[in-house]
Amino acid sequence: xxxxxxxxxxxxxxxxxxxxxxxxxxxxxxxxxxxxxxxxxxxxxxxxxxxxxxxxxxxxxxxxxxxxxxxxxxxxxxxxxxxxxxxxxxxxxxxxxxxxxxxxxxxxxxxxxxxxxxxxxxxxxxxxxxxxxxxxxxxxxxxxxxxxxxxxxxxxxxxxxxxxxxxxxxxxxxxxxxxxxxxxxxxxxxxxxxxxxxxxxxxxxxxxxxxxxxxxxxxxxxxxxxxxxxxxxxxxxxxxxxxxxxxxxxxxxxxxxxxxxxxxxxxxxxxxxxxxxxxxxxxxxxxxxxxxxxxxxxxx
Amino acid sequence: xxxxxxxxxxxxxxxxxxxxxxxxxxxxxxxxxxxxxxxxxxxxxxxxxxxxxxxxxxxxxxxxxxxxxxxxxxxxxxxxxxxxxxxxxxxxxxxxxxxxxxxxxxxxxxxxxxxxxxxxxxxxxxxxxxxxxxxxxxxxxxxxxxxxxxxxxxxxxxxxxxxxxxxxxxxxxxxxxxxxxxxxxxxxxxxxxxxxxxxxxxxxxxxxxxxxxxxxxxxxxxxxxxxxxxxxxxxxxxxxxxxxxxxxxxxxxxxxxxxxxxxxxxxxxxxxxxxxxxxxxxxxxxxxxxxxxxxxxxxx
Numbered sequence: 075x076x077x078x079x080x081x082x083x084x085x086x087x088x089x090x091x092x093x094x095x096x097x098x099x100x101x102x103x104x105x106x107x108x109x110x111x112x113x114x115x116x117x118x119x120x121x122x123x124x125x126x127x128x129x130x131x132x133x134x135x136x137x138x139x140x141x142x143x144x145x146x147x148x149x150x151x152x153x154x155x156x157x158x159x160x161x162x163x164x165x166x167x168x169x170x171x172x173x174x175x176x177x178x179x180x181x182x183x184x185x186x187x188x189x190x191x192x193x194x195x196x197x198x199x200x201x202x203x204x205x206x207x208x209x210x211x212x213x214x215x216x217x218x219x220x221x222x223x224x225x226x227x228x229x230x231x232x233x234x235x236x237x238x239x240x241x242x243x244x245x246x247x248x249x250x251x252x253x254x255x256x257x258x259x260x261x262x263x264x265x266x267x268x269x270x271x272x273x274x275x276x277x278x279x280x281x282x283x284x285x286x287x288x289x290x291x292x293x294x295x296x297x298x299x300x301x302x303x304x305x306x307x308x309x310x311x312x313x314x315x316x317x318x319x320x321x322x323x324x325x326x327x328x329x330x331x332x333x334x335x336x337x338x339x340x341x342x343x344x345x346x347x348x349x350x351x352x353x354x355x356x357x358x359x360x361x362x363x364x365x366x367x368x369x370x371x372x373x374x
Numbered sequence: 375x376x377x378x379x380x381x382x383x384x385x386x387x388x389x390x391x392x393x394x395x396x397x398x399x400x401x402x403x404x405x406x407x408x409x410x411x412x413x414x415x416x417x418x419x420x421x422x423x424x425x426x427x428x429x430x431x432x433x434x435x436x437x438x439x440x441x442x443x444x445x446x447x448x449x450x451x452x453x454x455x456x457x458x459x460x461x462x463x464x465x466x467x468x469x470x471x472x473x474x475x476x477x478x479x480x481x482x483x484x485x486x487x488x489x490x491x492x493x494x495x496x497x498x499x500x501x502x503x504x505x506x507x508x509x510x511x512x513x514x515x516x517x518x519x520x521x522x523x524x525x526x527x528x529x530x531x532x533x534x535x536x537x538x539x540x541x542x543x544x545x546x547x548x549x550x551x552x553x554x555x556x557x558x559x560x561x562x563x564x565x566x567x568x569x570x571x572x573x574x575x576x577x578x579x580x581x582x583x584x585x586x587x588x589x590x591x592x593x594x595x596x597x598x599x600x601x602x603x604x605x606x607x608x609x610x611x612x613x614x615x616x617x618x619x620x621x622x623x624x625x626x627x628x629x630x631x632x633x634x635x636x637x638x639x640x641x642x643x644x645x646x647x648x649x650x651x652x653x654x655x656x657x658x659x660x661x662x663x664x665x666x667x668x669x670x671x672x673x674x
Contacts, residue, residue: 310630322623330636
C-alpha cells in the first residue's frame, strides 16, 4: 500500500474532476477521453457484437475459459460512458476472472430514462443464455452506476423468473439514487472524484420524474432475497461509501452470501487505476478469485 | 455449502440451547462441557502459562512460525467461558494462521465487571510484546463477546499509545451491549443459539451499572480510526448480525481496511463447527489467509 500512489491519484483526480453538472455532450466526450487513458492490452481481442438485441463489446483474453463469461456493466451515472470506453477495466476483470467479458452498451438517460438500462441488461443476459452459456458459468460485474444496475438486474431476473448467475461483483456501487447515506456529506471533503450535486442531477435524468427509491432504480430498497454471492468493493474516500456498506448489510439480512471489502484512502472505482495503484491490483485480484471460485463451484 | 449440514446444526443447537438467563454456575459448567466437544488435535501442544500477569493457554501447532502469534479472546457474554474451553477453535485458528495462539483467561463478570476484561487483554498483549514479539507479527482474534473485546482492546491500545497488531479477525462480534441492532428482533426466529433477553442480562452483569454504550464496552460507539485491517465474519442466522454489519460500516467510515464476510443460513460463531460444516471450514480458511497475508506483509 503506497501513500505516494494514493496522493498522486488524489491530485490527478482533483485536477480534472468530472463535472456531472456540466454540459452532457462535453461530459460524454471528456469521459471517453479519460477512459481511453486505460489502454487495452495488446493480447486482448475486442469484438463488437449484439447480445439479445443489445450492442455489446466482447473482450477475449488469451487462456481464459471459452465457456465462461462476465457480463460487464460500465459506470457513468446512467447518463455517460459506454462499453467501448470501459474496455480497459472490463478486460482486466476478464483476465483476473479467467473468463471472456461482454460489456453491455445499455441505453443512457436522459434520451432513454429508467428502466431502459435494466431492460437492456436483462436482454443481454438473455442473449448470453441463448448463446448456450449456463447461468452457473456467468458472473455479473459492474462499477458505479453499473454496480447499482448489476444489483437491479439481479432483482429484475427474479421478477422475470430467469436463473441467477453464479455471482456478482460490484465496484463502488451506486444503489441509492435518493443519496440518503451519511457518507454523502461526511466524505465530501475527501472524495476527489464525485460531488453530490452532480450525481443528484443525473439521477433526475435517469428516473425522469419517477420515484428514485424504486427498487429497480435504487436496489438498496429492493428485496434482495435469492441473489447469488455478492462481492462489494469500495474505497473509504468516496461519498458513495455508505451505498456499499448499506448494500452489504441489506443483502446479508436477506440471507445473501456477502463479502464487503473497503480499502482505505482510495477513491471511487479505484480498480480502474490498476497498474499504478497497488490497492487497485489487490482489489482486482480479489475480485478475480471471488468470481473464479463461484464459476468453479458451479462446475463441481 | 450443505443444506443438510446446516439443518443438522440448527437442530442440535435448538435441542440444547445455552440459556443465558439460567443459573450462572450451571451455565458455566454446561458451556465447558459443550466446548470440550471440540477436541484438541493430537498434534497440538498445549501449555498453561502467564502473559503480562494474566493466565493464558498457549497452543502450538506443528509447522507454524515460532515468531508469530495470535492473541485469542474467547466468547461467553463476558460471564462464562475460559481459555481452556476455547482451545479447540483457538488451535484451529492457529493452524490456519500459521502461528502460535495464546488464549487469554481474562477475568469474568459479575465477579470482575468492566473494564477488567479489557485490562487483562491489554496486559496479555503487553506481555506478548515484552516476550520479544514484534507487533507486526501478532494478530488478534476473538469470537462473540471476545470479538467485541478484541475491538475494544484495539481502541484501548490507542489510548495507551501501544502499537497496533498486524490485523484482527472477529467471528460474530458482540460490539453493541445496548442491543440496538434491527437483527436483535428481525433474526430472533432463525437464531438457534442466542436470545436477546439472555445476553441483555449478561451485559448488565458486565457493565455493572455503568454505561453499556461506553466505547470500551461497546466498541461500535468508539472512534475506530487507526485500527489495523479488520476481518469480520458472521452468519445470517443470528441476532448479532447487525453488530457485524454496523461494525464494518463504522470501521470503514473511519478509514480502516475492512473485510466483512456474511455466510447465509448459519448461526453464531459457526466457525466452531469446522469439520462438520463446510461453511465453517471455508470461513476458517479465509480467516487464516487474511491473518497470514498481514503477518507476511509486516515482514516484507
